[in-house]
Amino acid sequence: MKINVFLDDYRKCPDGHVLAETIDECIDLLRSFDVEHLSLDHDLLSKTRNGLMLVHFMVKHHLYADRITIHSANHLGSKAMYNCFKDAQKEHKMPNNIKILRCPLPLR
Template sequence: MEKISVFLDDYRKAPDGYVLVETIDECLELLQNFDIEHLSLDHDLLNKTRNGFMLVQKMVKEKLFANRITIHSANSVGGKAMYNCLKQAQRNLTMPPAIIVSLRPLPLKFFPPRVLQHYKEIR
């Protein structure tokens, strides 16, 4: 199975080497059909009722995970809820404890060079 890195966001551009998806349905399709090395997730999407937290809940329910997961949302409440949901799944052993889960909010307008380094190292 082909290995890719995925960036879910409807506002920011994806870092080089990442597949950009703008909806949770697009992201779920990739999770079902590819081996995902790094999955970076936003909370707030254009469709207010189908956000990143809903995606994380579906991922846990269907046991669809990446090798590494970063929550990059600038929405502190939504991002923390996503992060906590994934960490709880690890504590419950629904999600493998070897998966690295990070909470690293990104600014909306640009990626500072040291933040981009996180994405370059993971690919």
């Protein structure tokens, strides 16, 4: 069964998605399920365990979704996350057929 995952500790989880409020919860879902869509925030309650840390972990451990959206409103953080994924694709560490999008969501 494929699921959709929404990583965020502030915004309301969209219908059809499973909420992960921490990167550890997100990692557990990526390891346990086939994830069709993964939507990621950068800024989480933990300043050191943020979305970019998750992206590095995902690349290192080959944990992916069919489609990944970075919805963070943090411009620099979301850009760093996006670039990390795109670099992984260029270096053949991540499949090129995975769609990666940046689509910031408002905080309210």
